[in-house]
Amino acid sequence: QVQLVESGGGLVQAGGSLRLSCAASGLTFNSYAMGWFHQVPGKEREFVAAISWSGGGTIYANSVKGRFTISRDNAKNLVYLQMNSLKPEDTAVYYCAARYGLIGYARNEYDYWGQGTQVTVSS
Numbered sequence: 001q002v003q004l005v006e007s008g009g010g011l012v013q014a015g016g017s018l019r020l021s022c023a024a025s026g027l028t029f030n031s032y033a034m035g036w037f038h039q040v041p042g043k044e045r046e047f048v049a050a051i052s053w054s055g056g057g058t059i060y061a062n063s064v065k066g067r068f069t070i071s072r073d074n075a076k077n078l079v080y081l082q083m084n085s086l087k088p089e090d091t092a093v094y095y096c097a098a099r100y101g102l103i104g105y106a107r108n109e110y111d112y113w114g115q116g117t118q119v120t121v122s123s
Contacts, residue, residue, distance in 0.1 A: 002027045004024050006096050008117060020080065021078055022079045022114060034050065036081045037055075040104060052103045079096060089123045091121050
């Protein structure tokens with residue numbers, strides 16, 4: 001049974017930082033690209049960042065480029081999202097997702113999802 005468990009969310013002031021973690025189990029981790037998405041109530045889940053199975057390739061949404069960094073540790077089956085210079089508009093539930101094979105942006109290409117972790121940025 002595949003499980004993705006996010007942690008590290010919380011309340012932070014604008015300009016602050018958070019690091020999200022996602023622990024994966026039940027899958028061959030280094031066969032999967034990993035992604036982070038976020039969602040606010042009433043809106044669709046949106047792409048934030050993704051990393052290739054090797055960690056050698058990364059892609060980002062324009063809104064987070066230069067502020068967020070995705071990374072992974074294949075020895076520990078972990079993926080991270082370092083979020084710096086946070087803005088109130090970053091407030092959302094953040095989801096970790098796994099996509100077999102190549103890196104991608106589209107949420108319907110991801111095979112497995114975590115339950116999400118809330119990030120709230122106060123102004």
